[in-house]
Amino acid sequence: MSTEIKQRGSLELTMRRLISDRAGMVSMLFIIALVAVAVGADAIAALTGHSATAQFLNTGLTPTGLPVPPNGEFLFGTDQLGRDVLVRLAHGARISLAIGVVASLLAAIIGVTVGLVAGYFGGWIDVVLGRLMDLVMSIPVLLCMLSLVAVFGPSVSLSLTVIVFFSWTTMGRVIRGQVLSLREREFVVASRSMGAGHLSIMFTDILPNLGAPIIIYTTMMVPTSIIFEATLSFLGLGIVPPAPSWGGMLAEAANNSIYMFAWWLVLFPGLALLFTTLSFNILGDALRDALDPASMRHRAPKKKKKSVRAAS
């Protein structure tokens, strides 16, 4: 390795790549703004003087009883019960973000643990855990959710549990695959030959090499969880009204096709959902490009990868 070419630490390189990705930076800003809105939802309610569940039958509905379009008083308009859409949107952000992030973190923890154990120990442990993952992936998710709701009734904890239960397998599969190939690498054998125990190898040798996929897939799971929760609320299986959630707002809009006449009832929650998931997905892509430049070859023209190989 020539000393003339400057070597930078890997963290510095990663941050450089990340910052230079403009789309990624924009997405991060959006997410930060969204978190601010969610945290400050009560402040928004206080500012406008409308709470999330208050119905304003005089100012919030037209004389014929239809929702009012966006105007000075109601920035995003009102819904069919005269409630302020903006305030409800801000409160709904809390639900979506909270469930999305918490579910992803929990699913990631479970997935990494299972994947690590399955991939490292191999043998019958791997077979059993592998079959378990296959099993979970074969279950018709929504239908099971239906059954559960039919018995236990909808609730936040049920939604969270179901989302986590069906999401961890993605991470589990990925981590298992990585660990399986890492385990065969000679540096693991070397550690064993020095007398290292299983836990030592898993934490010191294998886990540091999993940093990139863990971060990337956890970020990617957030939008999936958010959409999942929104879908549940849309079907009436998730958050119980009158508590606001984006999916619920869309469900109410779809009821009797009110949204045909009140486009703002679909536009704002819909865009909120879309932009949120888009941001997390773009951020995930940006993280992947920054953390794992080997995948950069999928972005750069094909000749780059071939030539670097050919040059050896």
Place this chain on the structure above:
Amino acid sequence: MTVLSVRNLNIDIPTGDGHVHAARDVSFDVEAGELFGIAGESGSGKSVLSQAIMGLLPGAIISGEILFEGRNLLTLSPKDMQRLRGNRIAMISQDPLSSLHPFYTIGAQITEAIRTHRKISQAEALQEAIDILGRVGIHDPEKRVHDYPHQFSGGMRQRVMIAMAIVLRPALLIADEPTTALDVTVQAQIISLLNEMRLELGTAIIMVTHDLELLSSIADHAMVMYAGNRMEMGPGEAVLTTPAHPYTLGLLRSSPSHESRGPLPSIPGQPPSLLLDQKACAFAPRCAAAMDICRQERPPLRDFVDGTRSLCWLEEKAANTAAALPAAPEEPKAIEQSSDIVVSVSDVRLTYGGRSLFGKNINLEVLKGVSLELPRGKTLGIVGESGCGKSTLARIIAGLLPPTSGDVTIEGQSVIGLDRREWIEMRKRVQMVFQDPFGSLNPRRRVGSIIGDPFRIQNVAHGAARKNKVRDLMEIVGLNPEHYNRFPSEFSGGQRQRIGIARALALNPSIIIFDEPVSALDVSIQAQILNLIGRLQRELGLSYLFISHDLAVVRHVSSEIIVMKAGQVVERGDTETLYHQPQHPYTRELLAAADPDYRKSGGGFADPLSQGVTP
């Protein structure tokens, strides 16, 4: 008649890190029916050359001329180039396992090659495929033509690749490291096959390889590449027995051959990065005969009487110039005879039990009763081809794998059936150095931490004391202790292997097991590492088990050798006796296959093996 004429070829490849100058001003001619060798280490640009000739380097900036059958390939349209590929110019590459499409039968792949360039029916093409398969030595071609690549062994697959390349009788065949991935005995067969085909069909062959000995026996003309430059070119024998260029001379002398013993004269330093511009002679920084002018101006092309040309400032051939000889290292002191046996293996067997699809018990016997003894301070070489069980044996001795039966004692103590604590203690006596300098170090950890690992795991030294010990180790193996905090990716292959050795030395073991430690390294670096290992043995009184498939290397370092085949020891003895008076037919086969004279005569020692399904 000249089939290929390359003139002043410059190849620049744009990458994310800058322009890689893969070839500089390279010119050569290939005559019809001749075997032209291109030799060089990794990074010399030899593979890029072959791809450029085939037109398989999109995005590269190429200047100069490549004249083939009168046409300049660089100015041809992609369609015209396509018509030549596979038809008039063919290529076979290094790894036959991944070079054939796994989902199509070999018959389908060969007929596809035929029908792309000839308008004949599928049935006729299939018949031609069967014919050519028979010609290259595949038994039962009518049946085998419908088999898939994974149903063939490595050597067989390479024969299929050759068949596919020559079926249309190309004028030029480029063989890019065709035997590197194969066992020694198979290598010889493939080389002789290529030679046969060349003589029968009149095809010119360009053989790209890093194995100089191989070329010296079969190449009509040879060209030695270094850092993208053509350093030397001329008739095969001349270049490789009395080289003109110091680099070629250095390479030849640093390869362990059948006569060498003791430390090898090695070429210091490493090849330069191809991203940098070269102002003067690219080899000057490492050259023993470098003069001032070598560092200032680009050398001219000198012609010698016997037809050799050399890119060098020296006016005489390097082989005749005393100054160009790499320094011969000092003679080592004689080692005292010792009868103290440090490693004793008795009748070790390893069997993998298993059940087949139909419930029958299938037992895979990997080791069928192996015994050996290693005296203190000596080196025992274990040689054999892939699948003979030598790596498995190494792991059993290292304590990583329990044998099914048999015993292994280290310094008098059995290593079978130890409890966890005793086993950890045993680690301090025997350590291992691995083959792959890229895979044996955790890419996410710093070098200081990797070398310090044994201390951490064994709870021997902490904090500053540990750091000092690591620094000492780095110095012992020839690394700069200032690089303590670097990552493995910042080191070259040879340096990484030194890190692995430092790690193995940390706990002061008495025995080190080397599992193919230099197989993945370039020749010039190999010599450095072998010298290091030898020096450490003398200074620290270590005992070595040295495993390799490379006979020359094993012979060079070992005082005793055992030869393994299919899980058994077929012969053992001290090195010289084994080499000059081999008893077992397999030993003879191995020696013959590695012998340059044998290769030149076209082989014939062993029949081409043609088996069915690979086990």
Place this chain on the structure above:
Amino acid sequence: MISFVASRIGFAALVLVMLSGFVFTLFFVAPGDPARIVAGERATEAQVAMVRENLGLDRPIVEQYFSFVGRSLSGDLGYSYRNQQPVLDLIKNRMPATISLCVGAVVLWLMMGIPIGIMSARRPGSLADRIGQGFVLIGVSFPSFVLGMAALYFLYFVPRQAGFTLFPPGGYRPFLDNPGLWAWHLMLPWFTLAFTSAAIYARLTRGQLLEVLGEDYIRTARAKGLSERKVVYKHGVRSIFAPLTTQLGADIAALLGGALVTEQVFGLQGIGSLAVQSVQTLDRPVIIGVVLLAGFFIVIANLIVDFLYILLDPRIRT
């Protein structure tokens, strides 16, 4: 290979057992009196008792489970007291809509996603690739029900306001009555259901194909003088069939969920909307029947996918 087949069939059986066990536990063991819940709140005591006897709820649990399984296997999925119909009949009536929706969507997303992925992989970094990747990004981010509602708004409502009908607002027309009408009514639902999956397949195809195109055997194909088209399609695409098929197997489970949502948005009288209604009316037998049936179909579909895999990868056969 036989062990592969055996293990897949064994696994399928395991899934069915698990699903039936889950459903059974949920409904017959969960809190609340199953008999009353099945019969409905307005049922009289006598009716509840009759239901209890009918369902065999006074017998030991294990026996109940086996009779439950036995009945299901013979086609008796219970009786919906709310709708006064056997569950199987209810489901049969709703099947055509769901099957039309699902099959059409699968075809559509394969036809959309794979070519986009191939186009991206052939020229990575180009404008075509960036468009393809943009499509992927939007596709995986768009919740399907939002897409459906937006589609209805712009492609039904807005033209309606302008005076003409571009697409119908939903509803299902049987194929046998009028194929043209059948397709027209399903256009928007197909598109909605297929969009996200098409994006997923485009992404998968692109990634897998890029990897394959870097393999040595592709270089061999080029060295043989094959045209770039042949290299990409005959050699490259052929190698990605296997992972695509595996993904298809995984997607079948998700497909039913997507169909459920789409049926709600477009008012299609399919099994999905049946299931949702049943939850709202707490009609347990129907839910049981739907879940069991869905599980059955998923298992069969996965078995088919597994066998396809054998056809596609010769290395398993030997």
